[in-house]
Amino acid sequence: MDLSSFREVFAAEARDYLQSLNEDLLNLEKNPQDHSAVDEMFRAAHSLKGMAGTMGYEELAEFTHEMESVLDLLREGELEPTTHVINVLFAAVDTLELLLEQTISEEPLSPYGEQIAALRALVNAPRQAAPGVGEERFFTAELNEFNRETIKQGVSQGYHAFAVSVVLKPKTILKSVRVYTVFQALEQVAAIVQSNPSVQDLEDEHFDRQFALVILTKEPGERIKEIIEGIPEIESAQVEELSPTEGGEAAKQSGGEISATAEQAASSTPLRTARQEPLVRVETERLDKLINLVGELVISRTQVLEMVRSGEAVDRMGALDQLDRITTELQYAAMSLRMVPIKQVFDRFPRMVRDLAQARGKEIHLEISGETTELDRSIVNQIGDPLVHLLRNAIDHGIEPREERIAQGKSPVGTIRLSARHEGSHILIEISDDGQGLNLERIREKAAALGLLPSDAGEISMQEAVHFLFHPGFSTAEVVTDLSGRGVGLDAVKTTVESLSGTIDIESEPGKFTRTIIKLPLTLAIIKALLVKVDGEIMAIPIQAVRENIQIEPEQIKSIQQHDVIMLRDEVLPLYDLAGCLGFTPVDRSGPLPVIIVWVKGEKAGFIVEDLIGQQEIVIKSLSSVVGDVRGIAGATILGNGQVALIIDNSTLIG
Amino acid sequence: MAKTVLIADDTAFMRMTLRNVIEKNGYQVVGEAADGEEAIALYRELQPDLVTMDITMPKMDGITAIKEIMRIDPQAKIIVCSAMGQKPMVIEALSAGAKDFLVKPFDAERVVESLRKIGA
DSSP, X not given: OOOGGGHHHHHHHHHHHHHHHHHHHHHHHHOTTOHHHHHHHHHHHXXXXXXXXXXXXXXXXXXXXXXXXHHHXXXXXXXXXOHHHHHHHHHHHHHHHHHHHHHHTTOOOOOOHHHHHHHHHXXXXXXXXXXXXXXXXXXXXXXXXXXXXXXXXXXHTTOEEEEEEEEEOTTOSSHHHHHHHHHHHHHTTEEEEEEEXXXXXXXXXXXXXXXXXXXXXXXXXXXXXXHHHTSTTEEEEEEEEOOHHHHOOOOOOOSHHXXXXXXXXXXXXXXXXXXXXXXXXXOHHHHHHHHHHHHHHHHHHHHHHHHHHHOOOSSHHHHHHHHHHHHHHHHHHHHHHHEEETHHHHTXXXXXXXXXXXXXXXXXXXXXXXXXXXXXXXXXXXXXXXXXXXXXXXXXXXXXXXXXXXXXXXXXXXXXXXXXXXXXXXXXXXXXXXXXXXXXXXXXHHHHHTTSSOTTOOOOOHHHHHHHHTSTTOOOOSSOOSGGGGSOOXXXXXXXXXXXXXXXXXXXXXXXXXXXXXXXXXXXXXXXXXXXXXXXXXXXXXXXXXXXEEEEOGGGOEEETTEEEEEETTEEEEEEEHHHHTTSOOOOTTSOEEEEEEEETXXXXXXXXXXXXXXXXXXXXXXXXXXXXXXXXXXXXXXXXSOEEEEEOGGGSOO | OOOEEEEEOSOHHHXXXXXXXXXXXXXXXXXXXXXXXXXXXXXXXXXXXXEEEESSOSSSOHHHHHHHHHHHXXXXXXXXXXXXXXXXXXXXXXXXXXXXXXXXXXXXXXXXXXXHHHHO
């Protein structure tokens, strides 16, 4: 039987099972007595095994079988859900997810022997929390979401990611110090991203003879092996390059900012949302509605045709009104097919926050609300990465260490709230934490150090602080502990949000909270735009980029350092000629000049245009790949009269 | 040519034991120091390829001596020797620049491995 046509259906359902496995594991960890979670997981694993077997995916079936055995013991109460057991299961789910994606895309499978061994160790030694350490088994550090991100970034900056497994000689004395020498030697040439067991366990000698590391380095693998084996008391070292799917591959740079972010998101392993799915699941209700509307449209067409043909003065306006209503509804109905709940992105955060909080030794409660809020598929696909960065910031820099929280009379458990809701034609995503808030003094110092502020500048306002935070290369982390601190900053988050025609803002009260608010349009396909005339051509500017329109007299244009500026109320704004920016003939400055004030990279700037036409909803069409990326142009649209208008990309207009 | 080694330890017995192991394995012990100050002086004078440095010694302890020798010669190859239960001091010595550590009682094989790998 040829089952290949079922592959996508299988994949979609399997992903659902994996997601529920993740969720149930989180629940089980929170509530070890939760039998229903164990039952659910057992069922999910069992179903997956059956499905995979039916499809002929032997490896998947084999792997799920091993998982099922462990879950069975949990269900029978013969195995306690200790942190170790949960961690092994989480790692197994991750592996399964990886294997699934590789199977679906018919890529070669990554080795998964160590995960199987870890699962079997649990089965063979129930009630025993310590991992059985086999001599030959190559065991790796399981990567949490956070470190995967780190590695992904490292790899994109030209580093190699290696899984290193080190075995000490049997008689090694002071194992922890020996491990220290390994770390010391490696740190000369590499960044250690993660260790298994944890650094604390290594220090307390809670391991047998073997430990695993994940490192980023510019050195080749053989050199790393040589370095480690050059250390006394090391029996052997194995170094394996992490495959891109495990570590994340460098973004294949091609189509500018947006595609780069999507690419990165796609490579950060289990990121379901960023996958370009060839199949889309749509509620039947929505399809029915669409079909109904098409039916009405056909009727309306007949009416209009009849009206034109007969030339009789029937109810013309009525017929046209109806056509207008139907097309508007059709537009929304069609759009709703593109809408997906943001749950798709939010779902992976509980796990990420858990991993990250555990790694940082913090206790954090994540509250999610509004996950059913829907927005455009393409936005959902791209908002994941920025949210990861913001959550990571909240965990790393927002929520204080436990002791500090207790000392301040706060609850020892930090809370991060993630919410989404509709507001008009926008969606608001908020991430807030009840942590230490922004440290204005430190931001001031950093800004001064970067030359953004005179060194003798006094106190800065919250608004100024937020402004600095978005400055490229600005990060207030005191110590760069690992690569995470060097990664993409808030400025990149802002860039992504703006590329989605959104805005981002931060509110904070020192000692109390930090709240980041992202405002995104519901869809990218249709936007409100301001139409202007530039050198005889009609151009469209996304309305949310436009701050206001003014009219100035030529005498109001002043010059500072050979650059045109205008005074708008109390502000001095740079002034450009839009036609000039785009390589057209600049406007003749003899009479009153219409100027639009536009946000460009968070700053206001004025642009002289020939004429203002008005607001209109436009459908964005991307420029063909033949044209490629054109600076200052985001795409094109077709106007009511059939004329083509270019859409201005305000973020790349000047610079 | 045989690699040269300087032994620093306050007990004659330990120096003797180490010298025995080291010389049996083709290295040349060029000097013995009984305290940190002497170790530094002899290091300057003899420029040995390797040094074994005890931690607990009179006048100047091994860690201070390691720091001083590393200052004089950042390329110095020092192996720190400790008794059981001196973990924090071993770590301190390693971060001060010692290349390896040995724990008493010495295991001859371990001593040789250390000399070979660090001396390489």
